[in-house]
Amino acid sequence: MTFKWLGKSADGKTITLRQLELAHFKFPAYFTPEWEALHATEIRVGAVIDIESTGLSNEKDQIIEIGVRQFKFNRVTGELLSLEKHYSGFQDPGEPLSEEIKALTGITDEQLKGQSIDWSAVNALFSTSHLLIAHNAAFDRPFVDQQSTVSSEKIWACSLRQIDWTAKGFPTQKLEMLSVFHGFFNDAHRALADADSLLYLLTFSDASTNTPYLLELVNNARKPVVHMIATAAPFESKDFLKNRNYRWDGQNRVWTKQIAKEEVASEKDWLEKTVYLGSFRGKTVEIQPVDQFKAQ
Numbered sequence: 573m574t575f576k577w578l579g580k581s582a583d584g585k586t587i588t589l590r591q592l593e594l595a596h597f598k599f600p601a602y603f604t605p606e607w608e609a610l611h612a613t614e615i616r617v618g619a620v621i622d623i624e625s626t627g628l629s630n631e632k633d634q635i636i637e638i639g640v641r642q643f644k645f646n647r648v649t650g651e652l653l654s655l656e657k658h659y660s661g662f663q664d665p666g667e668p669l670s671e672e673i674k675a676l677t678g679i680t681d682e683q684l685k686g687q688s689i690d691w692s693a694v695n696a697l698f699s700t701s702h703l704l705i706a707h708n709a710a711f712d713r714p715f716v717d718q719q720s721t722v723s724s725e726k727i728w729a730c731s732l733r734q735i736d737w738t739a740k741g742f743p744t745q746k747l748e749m750l751s752v753f754h755g756f757f758n759d760a761h762r763a764l765a766d767a768d769s770l771l772y773l774l775t776f777s778d779a780s781t782n783t784p785y786l787l788e789l790v791n792n793a794r795k796p797v798v799h800m801i802a803t804a805a806p807f808e809s810k811d812f813l814k815n816r817n818y819r820w821d822g823q824n825r826v827w828t829k830q831i832a833k834e835e836v837a838s839e840k841d842w843l844e845k846t847v848y849l850g851s852f853r854g855k856t857v858e859i860q861p862v863d864q865f866k867a868q
Contacts, residue, residue, distance in 0.1 A: 575740055575741035575742055575753060575779065576779075577753055577755070578753070578754050578755035579755035587752075587755075588755070589752060589755060589756060589757050590755065590756050590757075591756070591757060591758065591759070592751075592756045592757065592758045592765075592768065592769055592772055594655065594768070596756070596772065597652065597655060597771075597772060597775070598652075598775070599651075599652060599653055599654060600646075600651050600653065603653045603654065614646055614647055614648050615644055615645070615646065615647070615653065616644070616645055616646075616647045616702045616703065616790075617642060617643070617644055617645075617656065617700060617701045617702050617703075618642070618643055618644075618645055618701055618702065618703045618704070618705055619640050619641065619642045619643070619697055619698060619701040619703070619704050619705065620640070620641045620643070620705045620706070620767040620768075620770050620771045620774075621638070621639070621640050621704055621705065621706045621712055621716065621767060622638070622639045622706065622707070622712070622763040622764070622766040622767040622770070623635050623637065623638050623639075623706075623712050623715055623716065623763060624636050624637040624638075624673075624677045624679060624763055625673075625715060626665050626667075626669060626670070626673055627670075627673070628711070630714035630715045630718065630867060633715075634663065634665045635663055635689065635715050635716070635719065636662065636663050636664075636665055636669070636673075636677075636679060636684055637660070637661070637662050637663065637677070637679060637762070637763045638659070638660065638661060638663075638689055638694065638716075638763055639658075639659070639660040639762060639763030639764030639765070639766065639767040639768075640658060640659045640660070640694060640697050640698075640764070640767065641655065641656075641658045641764065641767045641768055641771055642655075642656035642657045642658065642697050642700070642701060643655050643656055643771060644656060645786060645790075647790065649783070649784070649787065650783055650784040650785075650786040650787025650788075650790060651775075651784060651786075652771070652774075652775045652784070652786065657697060658697075658764060659690070659693050659694055659697060659764075660762065660763060660764035661687070661688075661689040661690055661693075661694075662679075662683060662684050662687035662688075662689070663684065663687060663688055663689045664684045664685055664686055664687050664688065665684065668681050669681055669684070677761065678761030679761075689719070691719055691720060691721075694719075694720060695720055695721055695722045698720060698722040698723055698726060699722050701726070702727075703726070703727055703728075703729055703790065703793060704723060704726050704727070704728045704729070705728070705729045705730075705731060705770070705771075705774075705789070706728065706729075706730060706731070706770075707730070707731045707732050707747045707766075707770050708730065708732045709728045709729065709730035709732070709733075709864070709865035710730065710733075710865045713728050713865040713866060713867075714865075714866065714867035717866065717867065724866070725862065726862070727793055727794075727861045727862050727864075728793070728864060728865050729789050729790065729792070729793035730793075730864075730865055731747075731770060731773075731774065731785075731789055732745050733830075734788070734789050734792040734793060735785055735788050735789050735792075736788075737750065740778060740779065740780075741779075747766065747769060747770055747773070750773055751769050751772075751773060754773060754776050756769075756772065773785065774786040774789065793861060793864075794861055795832060795833065795861065796833050796858055796859060796860050796861060797830045797831060797832060797833065797858075797859050797864060798830070798831055798832075798833050798835075798836050798856050798857065798858050798859070799828060799829075799830055799856065799857040799858075799859055800818075800828065800829045800830070800831055800836075800839055800843075800854060800855075800856060801826050801827075801828050801854050801855040801856070801857065802818060802826060802827040802828070802829075802843060802847060802854045803826050803853060803854050803855055804853050804854075805826070805827050805847050805848075805854075806847065806848075809846065809847040810827075812846050812847060813827045813847065816829070816842070817829055821868075830859070830864075833858065836856060840852045840854075840856075
């Protein structure tokens with residue numbers, strides 16, 4: 573399936589992008605106070621999260637900015653119903669940022685000086701949300717879980733892994749490029765702006781199902797997954813494992829991958845035929861939705 577760029581001209585030679593504004597968010601006309609009172613069981617609250625940090629390691633590095641946007645959605649249709657409260661804040665890490673992080677985030681030492689994130693405000697948003705969403709939850713969640721007293725008890729959803737962007741015809745999973753494919757951009761260089769970009773992206777509909785991406789994400793977030801661990805995999809099978817989206821765990825020296833529970837049998841069969849050339853010698857560990865994307 574090939575996705576057609578939004579904003580492409582009729583002759584296909586130019587693309588028009590618009591800068592995202594909150595006014596671009598649209599909500600269904602049926603969402604009135606009267607409808608909300610009668611359909612409370614269909615309404616859920618989500619929170620989209622983005623962080624910036626001093627580096628990639630949740631053990632060594634620190635959060636320097638967080639943005640959280642809360643919203644209501646229809647759990648049956650996946651439609652965005654309203655934008656709710658939000659929070660954004662900086663955190664002084666107590667040391668100068670690297671030039672690489674400055675260039676990547678656009679954040680300066682002067683912006684961070686003396687600043688601290690109000691985690692009580694963040695926790696208040698988390699406490700009243702049914703689902704926490706990040707574009708790479710395996711990165712964001714371990715950082716946030718260390719600071720929040722609430723996030724570790726919540727189900728997190730990952731729009732990077734739990735939406736099949738490849739099947740929809742996209743050559744990339746990067747939020748910035750997915751935004752461009754959908755006809756918008758955001759150059760604010762702030763965590764809250766990125767959270768808003770992700771939420772806006774999730775309001776677009778899948779071309780084949782005509783349902784919002786958010787519905788696919790919500791449904792997949794509810795499912796338990798299985799951690800496939802390819803122990804004792806022969807060295808010469810590494811390319812096969814990479815191409816099947818296994819990741820190398822250098823600390824434990826194993827190849828790992830998370831899959832849906834119903835895919836375990838077929839995955840074992842593939843490992844037996846392609847990697848082990850015999851009986852399955854790996855391990856499987858079931859992970860409940862609330863524990864997905866936690867630090868390993």
